[in-house]
Amino acid sequence: MSQPRLHAALRQPAMFMALLLIGYLLSCHTQDKKAAAAPLNPNGDSELALLMRAMFDDALLMKQQIEQGEQPRPALDYQKILTAEATEPEKAASDTYKVHALSYLQTIKALQGADAPQAASLYKNMVNSCMGCHQALCPGPTVRIKKLY
Ligand code: HEC
Numbered sequence: 001m002s003q004p005r006l007h008a009a010l011r012q013p014a015m016f017m018a019l020l021l022i023g024y025l026l027s028c029h030t031q032d033k034k035a036a037a038a039p040l041n042p043n044g045d046s047e048l049a050l051l052m053r054a055m056f057d058d059a060l061l062m063k064q065q066i067e068q069g070e071q072p073r074p075a076l077d078y079q080k081i082l083t084a085e086a087t088e089p090e091k092a093a094s095d096t097y098k099v100h101a102l103s104y105l106q107t108i109k110a111l112q113g114a115d116a117p118q119a120a121s122l123y124k125n126m127v128n129s130c131m132g133c134h135q136a137l138c139p140g141p142t143v144r145i146k147k148l149y
Helices: 003-010 013-028 047-067 078-082 095-112 116-137 142-148
Strands: none
Touching: 047 078, 047 116, 047 142, 078 095, 095 116, 116 142
């Protein structure tokens, strides 16, 4: 076995990190594609995945509103998190998912009633709850979610 080559590979941290990152980003959908996991939408994304992307954009907007000293305006049908069809339905059917989903909904509710001075810490609670569920069930997107802090 060629030690020098291994060393050369490890000396390229960028490459090493890229490989790690790819593995990590895929970690939410690692199961083989079974027939049951066929795309639910024409573009291949589950209802839950689309909702999550909208939640991300919505949170980013709230972050900007708070930074500008405005009252944040949550603007999605958040309850859908309880019913949206997931890529891996068994994940969304788990008790862990439900507990995190309900706590997320509570943080949203608190934000909806928040005035500008309270908003920053309530917003942070909301992002913490995104992180909580993702660390438990689906670590891939945590890299993106961190940008919401
Ligand atoms: C109750 C658990 C839970 C909470 C809370 C949660 N997520 Fe997710 N998230 C998931 C699951 C499960 C998926 C995988 C969805 C799928 O592929 O069907 C996902 C997927 C995602 C994705 C990837 C979507 C894609 O393009 O495939 C992003 C980004 C994301 N979530 C961001 C967020 C943000 C931002 C929040 C908070 C505002 C949040 N999530 C809160 C469970 C959660």
